[in-house]
Amino acid sequence: MAAEGILKEELNGSVPTELSEDIVKDVARGSSILRLAKTEPMASDTKIVPVMTSGAGAYWVGEGRRIQTSKAQWIYPKLIAKKLAVIIPVTKEKMEDSVFDVFSELRETISEAFYTAIDSAAFFGTNSPFETNILKSATDEGNLIEIGTNKTLDLDVSDTMALVEDSGSDVNGFAAHYGIKNSLRKLRDANGNMLYVSGTDQNELYSIPIDFSRNGSWDKKKAEIFAGDFSKALVGIRDGIDYQILTEATLQGTVDEDQKPISLAEQDLVAIKATMRLGFLVVKDSAFAALTPKTV
Structure with a gap:
């Protein structure tokens, strides 16, 4: 046209x-x-x-012994x-x-x-x-931490990450609503260093990228932060x-x-x-x- x-x-x-x-x-x-x-x-x-x-396995092999195989x-x-x-x-x-x-x-x-x-x-x-969404996946697995479970927000976030790590995955990203930024800015480690770092191109929490939703799509009644291995979420x-x-x-x-x-x-x-x-x-x-x- x-x-x-x-x-x-x-x-x-x-x-x-x-x-x-x-x-x-x-x-x-x-x-x-x-x-x-x-x-x-x-x-x-x-x-x-x-x-x-799951990947193929490697095996110790004795002299003259047949090598095991797996797929x-x-x-x-x-x-x-x-x-x-x-x-x-x-x-x-x-x-x-x-x-x-x-x-x-x-x-x-x-x-x-x-x-x-x-x-x-x-x-x-x-x-x-769609049949799947991030909240449904977390809920179905019981991977939910209520904010305030610990004395500080950073420990709540750490416990949330641990739920993902327990399944053998690494957290490679966070998603959060824009209103939680103030609380994140106040977080410090034992040496007084900021745990949340605001950058020009990327924001980070625990040195992991965090993306803030500010387009009106976030439901604050259901989630404060999502943590996950986002390579396991596909968008076509x-x-x-x-x-x-x-x-x-x-x-x-x-x-x-x-x-x-x-x-x-x-x-x-x-x-x-x-x-x-x-x-x-x-x-x-x-x-x-x-x-x-x-x-x-």
């Missing part, structure tokens, strides 16, 4: 490749799970990802891409603009809607089409973003000033529906643990 096409002449199609790639990059920058997890490109809506659960154990989890959509009401005047110009203007709005929904689903299972991304122009729909999830759903026909509006496809899968539940809020 030519980038200079007018929107009213191109009522559905694919977002121009350059802009589509930019939106996907924006989504990756705004999403905590995409910054932490292992990403897999997907050429179709399903992808089988071989994962080795690695593999599992073959399947990533299934699901459609994620955002609908943005706009004035009919936008129909006179080029497809390229419209999506350039809406790029930030589309990206934010996508990465907020992705993090909500991957961390908490909120409105999720299909290339390309598609769109469709809606002219007659009633947007039940979007209300106007009168608190009634927006009716495109009645209010002389149109809406742009943008869609992308991605999959999410936790391949090892015990690789994740959660520091949870204090129960009353």
